[in-house]
Amino acid sequence: MTRPLPDGPLVAFYGDDFTGSSAAMEVLAFAGLETVLFLTSPSPERLAAFAGARAIGIAGVARSQPPAWMDRELPGPFRLLASLGSRIAHYKACSTFDSAPHVGSIGRAVEIGRGIFPGDWTPMVVADPGMGRYQSFGHLFAMADGRGYRLDRHPTMARHPVTPMDEADLGCHLARQTALPVDLVDFVAMKRGEGDAALDRARKAGAAIVSLDVLDAETLAEAGRLIWERGGSHVFAVGSQGVEAALVAYWRAAGLIPAEAPAARCAPVERIAVVSGSVSPATAGQIAHALEHGFAGIRLDARRVVDPDAFAREIDRAVGEARAALGEGRDPLIYSAAGPDDPAVASLREAVAGVGLDPGTASDRLGAGLGRALREIVLSAGLTRAVIAGGDTSGHAALQLGIDALSAVAPLDPGSPLCRAHGPDTALDGLELALKGGQVGRPDFFLAVKQGGRARP
Known part of the structure; x- marks a missing residue:
């Protein structure tokens, strides 16, 4: 049986950089779900000014910070977001998984989040086909100039000035940042209708973080289904705006939100x-x-x-x-x-x-x-x-x-x-x-x- 969308906030997210945070906001807002992205932790008065929001985000700069900074700075906004009572809490990371043990550690952020947000397991969705990001058997691929590259061979990410990517297997990459067990639901299981069984095996094996492959519209919606239907009463997820994209894909497929939202366009301006x-x-x-x-x-x-x-x-x-x-x-x-x-x-x-x-x-x-x-x-x-x-x-x-x-x-x-x-x-x-x-x-x-x-x- 499909879980209905409850009243109030559906998603509360913290973004590890500002541009990525706006990407998560975009997915939800253009699906017809009112979304606000705060640039600092909001006061009760500022939250009240956006009382109708179905999704509330806080943009941060954790991607460029060391773990000690995260230990000091992340608990406050995490607790504020947890107080909103949303069904989904999300640590929003870059869709190219920019991170390292010493800077922008996604693993450390998940450790902190799991101590604050309720939830039995942490789904991880990094791929987002709409952004040219694809995950196959746990390996992330990204488009550049019309071509797809494994992330450790990507012309930008392999040469990133702060967090160069030398490992495309996200489970292996994350294992450098946290001791939390990581497992995978791959796209083959999803396409065979065996996603639930694969998730059960991963959880039975003790996985705290379960990575979900996404290659196309079918696997995107299936990832959203596993998060929404199998996540329990509250979910703490990690990943890119692919988390929101997966949820929206499933909500649309299940008839929980309209298949299309009204198109938006702005008038040109004389100067920028x-x-x-x-x-x-x-x-x-x-x-x-x-x-x-x-x-x-x-x-x-x-x-x-x-x-x-x-x-x-x-x-x-x-x-x-x-x-x-x-x-x-x-x-x-x-x-x-x-x-x-x-x-x-x-x-x-x-x-x-x-x-x-x-x-x-x-x-x-x-x-x-x-x-x-x-x-x-x-x-x-x-x-x-x-x-x-x-x-x-x-x-x-x-x-x-x-x-x-x-x-x-x-x-x-x-x-x-x-x-x-x-x-x-x-x-x-x-x-x-x-x-x-x-x-x-x-x-x-x-x-x-x-x-x-x-x-x-």
């Missing part, structure tokens, strides 16, 4: 501003496309992060050039690098190492500086729409805007919706904002944000 701290090839292509279509490129000398005063002057310079570009009728695009092979990446690394600065501190400082630049540009020019590119960048940059929540407005590319910013005490309340992960989006993404989406065929 973009800031980017991403070093991914995808973002590099998007920067190149934008510059070819009239955006004003403003390269930031990121080496100056090693000296706070020099970096503040560098941000001021970039803001001045952005204002001048807007005065000329152009869209400013401030960026620190154009892809992993940009010499600026190695120069920054050398500068940071040369003064003994912690790379995480440098990353935080860069993100905050880009956020300050964006805030000054938006306020001085009266802009109504903007973009922050870079998974680690987005969290630190968005917090500089003085906003405390986001809601999804319209789809752009999977994983990066156009959002509306909320804040009771900021002039940026109502700003339309896209948070773009490094690997997300087609080459014309920045132009699509300006146009409010793409022309429909």
